[in-house]
Amino acid sequence: xxxxxxxxxxxxxxxxxxxxxxxxxxxxxxxxxxxxxxxxxxxxxxxxxxxxxxxxxxxxxxxxxxxxxxxxxxxxxxxxxxxxxxxxxxxxxxxxxxxxxxxxxxxx
Amino acid sequence: xxxxxxxxxxxxxxxxxxxxxxxxxxxxxxxxxxxxxxxxxxxxxxxxxxxxxxxxxxxxxxxxxxxxxxxxxxxxxxxxxxxxxxxxxxxxxxxxxxxxxxxxxxxxxxxxx
Numbered sequence: 033x034x035x036x037x038x039x040x041x042x043x044x045x046x047x048x049x050x051x052x053x054x055x056x057x058x059x060x061x062x063x064x065x066x067x068x069x070x071x072x073x074x075x076x077x078x079x080x081x082x083x084x085x086x087x088x089x090x091x092x093x094x095x096x097x098x099x100x101x102x103x104x105x106x107x108x109x110x111x112x113x114x115x116x117x118x119x120x121x122x123x124x125x126x127x128x129x130x131x132x133x134x135x136x137x138x139x140x
Numbered sequence: 141x142x143x144x145x146x147x148x149x150x151x152x153x154x155x156x157x158x159x160x161x162x163x164x165x166x167x168x169x170x171x172x173x174x175x176x177x178x179x180x181x182x183x184x185x186x187x188x189x190x191x192x193x194x195x196x197x198x199x200x201x202x203x204x205x206x207x208x209x210x211x212x213x214x215x216x217x218x219x220x221x222x223x224x225x226x227x228x229x230x231x232x233x234x235x236x237x238x239x240x241x242x243x244x245x246x247x248x249x250x251x252x253x
Contacts, residue, residue, distance in 0.1 A: 063239055065239075065241065065242075069181075073246070074230060074244035074245060074246050074247055075242070075244050076244070077241040080239045080241060082239055117181060119183065123239070123240060126171075126188060126195050126196055127188065127196055127198075128173075128185065128234075128240060130175075130182075130183040130185075132180070132181070132182050133181050133182070133183075
């Protein structure tokens, strides 16, 4: 089987930096993705890591360590619009399996 | 211009009824999916089709039957609806290379009373 663990909630202050961690256990692992979902909306793709290391896209960065079965999403210069749920997802063979999501609360 | 569109957006029905949700993508992707998101926001894969062929069926009850008339469409038919089927159903599509990134439709909120 497979499992993904991420914190259920994280709170941070506007303008700050926050890191959302994800650990996974799965066979046939290909890569780790991150998705953002605002309340009432659809998940939207943020980033993908197939190899170890850091991927940067604007204010968002994502990291993967395959040997540790661990990754994180780093959000910098937090804005109120970043308040949302963030899901890590593993690509296993033809499947994309999602974690339970981390609700990010941002305080002004 | 909508990339992945699904209809209807809301569906309210009674137990025992049969209903369908339609999904279309204009991204030229080969793979389409159905995901179910429950009240705790857990996104669970239900089905995946690649070029009209079923490649993933995740222990979903037989009451759920996907149909893909062509690679741009993936519909979901649900028979004998139950209270526990209430959820948001998302259609998604992706290409396989360089890596699969899911493009989701806006979801169909199904409420079974």
